[in-house]
Amino acid sequence: MRRISLVVFILVAMLVTACGGTTPTVAPTTAPTAVPETTEATEAAPVAESGQHISVAGSTTVQPLAEKLAEVFVAANPDVKIDVAGGGSSAGVKAAGDGTADIGAASREIKAEEKTTYPDIVIFEIARDGIAVVVHPEVPVDALTTDQVRDIFAGNITNWSEVGGENQPITVISREEGSGTRGAFEEMVMGEEAAITDKAIFQDSNGKVRTTVASTPNSIAFLSFGYLDDSVYAVAIDGVEATEANALSGAYPVVRPLNMITKGEPTGVVKAWLDFILSDAGQAIVKEQGYLAVK
DSSP states (O other): OHHHHHHHHHHHHHHHHHTTTOOOSSOOSSOOTTOOOOOSOOOBOOOOTTSSEEEEEEOTTHHHHHHHHHHHHHHHOTTOEEEEEEEOHHHHHHHHHHTSSSEEEESSOOOHHHHHHOTTEEEEEEEEEEEEEEEOTTOOOOEEOHHHHHHHHHTSOOBGGGGTSOSOBOEEEEEOTTOHHHHHHIIIIITTTOOOOTTSEEESSHHHHHHHHHHSTTEEEEEEGGGOOTTSEEOEETTBOOOHHHHHHTOSSOEEEEEEEEEBSOOHHHHHHHHHHTSHHHHHHHHHTTOBOOO
């Protein structure tokens, strides 16, 4: 409780300091307490009619992080309401591009064709995230090569004995099509010539993937660093353990961006929240939630 109070106190102090001495070009109808002000004019899609509401949709990896960032921001700005929904990274890009959400969330690089379809989108990288390869805790394999991981998920290696484990069939668990976690894993591990086997068990969120691995003997999956806990075991890849330090140093090979996307430059309360997320206080929350800060 003492730690939470200190975080909120620091946040409020920072936001109050930021408001001094400038006049916003675009402001909410009723200015929220201690929201940083805009210092230059921008052309942007409008925020919600009240000026105090933010809708977010997209990546289920970004979702719990966004919810925590929203919780702290709203605690200092009680007139603001932030709704965060999932749906997957592709849905998040579309929601931002179509203007059906104030912010879209994507846990992967934005594709060239998406930028062509939605030329007005603006991308904010708020964090980075490692993707771990996890197994059921009783699987006696603690390290794999990238080639072995690729062959397992492609269905070319189907028994743990082929990679130094016991003579047991491998159960592959994967995210669904459109998932940012899956898209990043396919790009960085599977490559253009290998596809995830259609015999895999597909789940529509990182949380469901973790639960399935934890309850399924001889299983393997890929999982966001932010969802790692003692219910699953993260294997080393090419001799490098899946740790924050190794991801930050560049030694761990499977790391992807976590993005928030707006249609045009953000203004008003949307800009204020994004400014907070990228501030020292916001990035401290990113780290507390198990992700990698970008500042």
